[in-house]
Amino acid sequence: MTSADDKASLSVQGVTVRFGGNIALDDVTLAANPGCVTGLIGPNGAGKTTLFNVITGLLAPNAGIVTMNDRDMTKLGPTRRARLGLARTFQRLELFSLLSVRENIRVAADIRKGWSRDKDNPAEAVEKIIDRIGLRDVADARVDSLPTGQCRLVELGRCLATKPQVLLLDEPASGQDETETAQFAVLLRELAAEGMAVVLVEHDVRLVMDVCHTVNVLDFGRIIAVGTPEQIQQDPAVLAAYLGSTAP
Amino acid sequence: MDKFLTFTIVGLTLAAIYAIIASGLVLTYTTTGIFNFAHGAAGMLAAFTYWQFRFVWGWPTPLALVVVLLVLGPLFGVLLETVIMRGLEGTTDTVKLVVSISLLLFMIALAQLIWAPGISRPLPGFLAGNKPINLGATTITWHQAITIGVAIAVAIGLRLVLTRARIGIAMRAAVDDRSLTTLNGAKPNLVSMLAWAMGTSLAALGGILIAPGPGLEAASLSLLIVSAYAAAVFGRLRSLPLTFLGAIVIGLVEGYLAGYLPQNQYLTGMRIASPAIILFIVLLVLPNPRLRGRMTRSREYFPTPTLAGAIGFAITVVIGAVMLATTLSDPDLITYGRVFPIGIVALSLVPLVGFAGQISLCQLSFAGIGAIVMAHLGAGGDPIALVWAVLIAAAVGAVVALPALRLSGIYLALGTAAFAVILDRWLFNLPVLSVFGLFDINLFANGSVSVDAIELFGRSFDDPGTQMIISAVTFALVALLVIWIRRGRLGRRLLAMKDSEAACATLGLNLIWTKLSVFALSAGIAGLGGALYATQLTSIQPGNFELVQSLQLFAITVVGGIGAVGGALFAALSLYAFLPLLVTLWPSSVRWVGLLPGGAGIGLGRNPNGAVHDVREGFLPLLAARAVLAAMCVAVAGAYVLRLTNVIDNWAFVVLLILFPVIATIAAGLSKPRAVEAAAGNDEEIRDVPLEWRGIDRPWTKADLEQLDRYLGLKEMELHDVR
Ligand SMILES: Nc1ncnc2c1ncn2[C@@H]1O[C@H](COP(=O)(O)OP(=O)(O)O)[C@@H](O)[C@H]1O
Numbered sequence: 001m002t003s004a005d006d007k008a009s010l011s012v013q014g015v016t017v018r019f020g021g022n023i024a025l026d027d028v029t030l031a032a033n034p035g036c037v038t039g040l041i042g043p044n045g046a047g048k049t050t051l052f053n054v055i056t057g058l059l060a061p062n063a064g065i066v067t068m069n070d071r072d073m074t075k076l077g078p079t080r081r082a083r084l085g086l087a088r089t090f091q092r093l094e095l096f097s098l099l100s101v102r103e104n105i106r107v108a109a110d111i112r113k114g115w116s117r118d119k120d121n122p123a124e125a126v127e128k129i130i131d132r133i134g135l136r137d138v139a140d141a142r143v144d145s146l147p148t149g150q151c152r153l154v155e156l157g158r159c160l161a162t163k164p165q166v167l168l169l170d171e172p173a174s175g176q177d178e179t180e181t182a183q184f185a186v187l188l189r190e191l192a193a194e195g196m197a198v199v200l201v202e203h204d205v206r207l208v209m210d211v212c213h214t215v216n217v218l219d220f221g222r223i224i225a226v227g228t229p230e231q232i233q234q235d236p237a238v239l240a241a242y243l244g245s246t247a248p
Numbered sequence: 249m250d251k252f253l254t255f256t257i258v259g260l261t262l263a264a265i266y267a268i269i270a271s272g273l274v275l276t277y278t279t280t281g282i283f284n285f286a287h288g289a290a291g292m293l294a295a296f297t298y299w300q301f302r303f304v305w306g307w308p309t310p311l312a313l314v315v316v317l318l319v320l321g322p323l324f325g326v327l328l329e330t331v332i333m334r335g336l337e338g339t340t341d342t343v344k345l346v347v348s349i350s351l352l353l354f355m356i357a358l359a360q361l362i363w364a365p366g367i368s369r370p371l372p373g374f375l376a377g378n379k380p381i382n383l384g385a386t387t388i389t390w391h392q393a394i395t396i397g398v399a400i401a402v403a404i405g406l407r408l409v410l411t412r413a414r415i416g417i418a419m420r421a422a423v424d425d426r427s428l429t430t431l432n433g434a435k436p437n438l439v440s441m442l443a444w445a446m447g448t449s450l451a452a453l454g455g456i457l458i459a460p461g462p463g464l465e466a467a468s469l470s471l472l473i474v475s476a477y478a479a480a481v482f483g484r485l486r487s488l489p490l491t492f493l494g495a496i497v498i499g500l501v502e503g504y505l506a507g508y509l510p511q512n513q514y515l516t517g518m519r520i521a522s523p524a525i526i527l528f529i530v531l532l533v534l535p536n537p538r539l540r541g542r543m544t545r546s547r548e549y550f551p552t553p554t555l556a557g558a559i560g561f562a563i564t565v566v567i568g569a570v571m572l573a574t575t576l577s578d579p580d581l582i583t584y585g586r587v588f589p590i591g592i593v594a595l596s597l598v599p600l601v602g603f604a605g606q607i608s609l610c611q612l613s614f615a616g617i618g619a620i621v622m623a624h625l626g627a628g629g630d631p632i633a634l635v636w637a638v639l640i641a642a643a644v645g646a647v648v649a650l651p652a653l654r655l656s657g658i659y660l661a662l663g664t665a666a667f668a669v670i671l672d673r674w675l676f677n678l679p680v681l682s683v684f685g686l687f688d689i690n691l692f693a694n695g696s697v698s699v700d701a702i703e704l705f706g707r708s709f710d711d712p713g714t715q716m717i718i719s720a721v722t723f724a725l726v727a728l729l730v731i732w733i734r735r736g737r738l739g740r741r742l743l744a745m746k747d748s749e750a751a752c753a754t755l756g757l758n759l760i761w762t763k764l765s766v767f768a769l770s771a772g773i774a775g776l777g778g779a780l781y782a783t784q785l786t787s788i789q790p791g792n793f794e795l796v797q798s799l800q801l802f803a804i805t806v807v808g809g810i811g812a813v814g815g816a817l818f819a820a821l822s823l824y825a826f827l828p829l830l831v832t833l834w835p836s837s838v839r840w841v842g843l844l845p846g847g848a849g850i851g852l853g854r855n856p857n858g859a860v861h862d863v864r865e866g867f868l869p870l871l872a873a874r875a876v877l878a879a880m881c882v883a884v885a886g887a888y889v890l891r892l893t894n895v896i897d898n899w900a901f902v903v904l905l906i907l908f909p910v911i912a913t914i915a916a917g918l919s920k921p922r923a924v925e926a927a928a929g930n931d932e933e934i935r936d937v938p939l940e941w942r943g944i945d946r947p948w949t950k951a952d953l954e955q956l957d958r959y960l961g962l963k964e965m966e967l968h969d970v971r
């Protein structure tokens with residue numbers, strides 16, 4: 001996928017987002033390194049999806065900057081950012097519902113082919129990705145007919161077709177069963193091993209602790225802890241936030 | 249100075265009327281999310297009704313006003329809301345638009361049915377007999393004074409209702425969040441009913457106030473009121489104070505243009521078109537909307553056309569045209585020959601609206617541009633003019649699209665409608681323009697221009713039969729092009745963009761460029777259709793390419809199925825073959841036949857897959873039963889031979905042409921019942937009710953439970969794992 005030498009890293013500094021009077025993100029800082037899976041967890045409404053929207057350029061922050069490979073992207077539109085190597089999936093699935101699995105991925109491959117100088121054949125690239133995400137059996141099915149777990153894989157496949165350096169995954173495992181999640185964990189590690197910087201938003205704590213190198217915890221729009229999975233599991237602030245939000 | 253004052257008063261009077269109408273529009277849009285294109289037509293109907301009561305039946309003015317404004321208007325609004333609009337919640341922008349445009353067409357046709365056009369119906373303004381009020385430097389008529397006073401009263405009244413009355417506050421809440429209104433205890437249905445009652449009443453008031461100026465003419469009055477829509481756009485269709493401000497700007501501009509614009513043939517049209525020009529400019533400076541993700545879970549499904557199906561379709565069209573061309577008389581050929589050129593214009597909507605989900609209400613304007621190019625560059629029958637028609641129309645399409653690109657949905661519809669009005673009312677009516685004496689720009693030469701038949705290899709294709717075949721072949725080729733696009737990279741990309749612009753952008757797609765190309769492509773196709781239409785008409789005038797016709801074609805193509813080429817053929821056949829045929833067979837139908845397109849759009853515009861989809865499903869068993877299909881073709885060919893040898897006449901031939909496929913379909917259904925059932929079974933799965941309706945629309949099953957769990961992202965483990 002990405003060649004090992006062009007090191008990619010995503011960095012978010014001091015991002016603040018206000019919706020009317022509500023502060024959705026409050027001075028958020030976060031970094032994602034190539035070859036690593038960076039976890040971003042937090043209760044519902046913490047601002048995780050909003051942060052992804054800011055990083056991908058779908059939402060302009062009230063303050064703060066977003067850089068990739070030391071390049072300031074804050075002023076760029078989503079298209080330019082994507083072409084610099086950024087890709088994401090959507091929690092609220094944004095699949096192309098009229099198209100099949102294969103066509104969904106093909107759209108992304110064709111887009112990349114359209115602007116890059118890649119020599120490879122998009123049709124072949126799509127087939128490789130279909131095998132990789134394990135959707136060979138349903139390749140010709142319309143995505144609307146698939147269960148959510150597989151839809152999330154299609155979104156991942158679509159991202160891979162753009163050959164990203166930074167990959168943002170918004171709750172990719174929700175809707176997957178246990179075997180699917182286990183396979184997914186393997187795939188995530190592989191992607192990171194290839195040099196991609198992966199940011200993972202996920203509620204499945206076991207998956208997060210399993211695959212992440214670093215975990216960031218977001219609560220009410222603020223980063224309350226950063227560390228290795230082991231550190232995070234012991235962090236009193238995190239425990240308080242989680243118990244506070246899940247206790248009956 | 250007094251001239252200035254006089255036209256200030258003229259402008260303020262217009263502003264008052266626009267404000268009244270536009271505030272009604274904003275009220276209905278904000279509470280129900282439906283932009284009512286027929287709002288102006290409601291005002292038009294009210295003006296006619298008032299005229300009937302007051303001047304035909306001789307009712308006293310107050311009684312006539314009370315009945316129209318306080319009884320019929322609100323009742324009509326409630327009727328629209330409950331019968332038509334309520335069912336549109338959760339449908340796509342396109343469907344909403346088609347239904348309200350169809351309503352507009354229906355209401356114009358209804359007015360023309362009740363009040364036959366062409367008869368003078370003087371409608372004097374209020375207290376027209378009284379002497380104008382003297383203001384010193386100038387005078388103001390009673391009608392003007394009353395109009396301005398009424399607008400002020402409406403402004404104050406609306407403010408009081410929306411801030412003081414309980415239901416008004418609920419109305420404002422509905423603007424923000426409809427479901428929230430329910431939580432607050434107000435009944436959203438009641439709120440929207442009230443909004444529609446008030447909104448329609450305001451339209452009626454505006455209609456009665458404006459009609460004395462331009463006079464009672466159904467279509468132009470309905471569209472004139474469209475000017476008021478520009479005021480609503482000032483307020484982004486939401487803010488009433490900004491809407492009033494917009495109305496004042498537009499009214500004054502129009503007033504001063506009336507007073508100070510030099511009276512020459514170049515600029516009179518500009519005054520009439522000025523609200524549309526202002527609308528266009530306002531749309532340009534509107535702030536950028538956020539990128540759209542998936543809005544509603546649409547139920548539309550346009551299967552990828554197969555290659556065999558596409559070729560079959562093309563061949564059938566050409567054979568059909570050859571049969572018509574060799575059997576119909578010349579006058580009939582001229583009537584029905586319009587089907588294919590207009591069909592090409594309808595085809596131009598398929599990639600744009602059907603694939604890309606963009607909206608254009610000015611396809612016939614592009615066709616008009618193609619027609620003009622054909623008339624001027626194709627003089628003498630030069631076929632290269634067709635290429636120019638495509639290129640120039642495409643270029644104009646791109647230029648129109650450029651500002652439109654940032655817009656979507658209703659704003660795009662308004663922008664393209666404004667463009668159509670600017671052409672209709674102004675540019676198409678311009679006399680020859682001399683550009684610095686260097687060259688002349690000649691459009692319709694202030695009337696009509698004649699168009700030469702295409703000439704190729706020294707042969708002029710000027711007989712209507714040959715022209716029909718040329719148009720049909722072109723239609724078939726363009727249909728193949730559209731299908732090829734659908735099956736290829738661009739088609740996938742457009743369908744993707746329709747579903748989620750946000751996803752496309754984050755995958756690196758340049759949305760602007762993609763939209764620009766599909767607009768240019770679509771305008772180019774429309775230009776080609778227009779050029780062929782022009783050769784068929786032999787003489788063209790601006791009236792051939794008006795906004796109303798674009799609206800009709802748009803609505804009926806959606807009824808037919810905007811996602812497939814069959815929908816375009818359906819639209820052209822319905823409007824330009826079926827309706828004239830109906831009138832021929834049943835001459836008295838000419839009075840009400842105009843109601844049909846609007847009626848069809850109101851009723852069928854909601855079927856997201858279009859009528860053609862259902863027709864196709866009906867014919868599937870026939871396509872599978874090869875033997876029956878072959879027999880049918882032979883039978884049709886036989887009938888054709890009988891017709892050519894004059895054994896049977898046209899009517900018998902047409903009856904046979906309709907009868908054979910019907911019999912064949914029935915026969916195919918009988919011969920292969922199992923295959924049919926299997927096909928139907930498949931279909932059931934594709935068309936299963938959406939998840940949220942399962943258990944309501946059909947019995948609940950265990951599989952549904954699993955799917956629901958997956959949909960909500962629940963896992964069995966998690967469900968049991970709660971501490
Ligand atoms: N477009 C929006 N307008 C207003 N508020 C929003 C919008 N999007 C998100 N929010 C609010 O921002 C907060 C963070 O939401 P989100 O980023 O979706 O959280 P998460 O993904 O962590 O569950 C929530 O309180 C949500 O209601």
Ligand SMILES: [Mg+2]
Pocket residue numbers: 048049050091
């Ligand atoms: Mg989220």
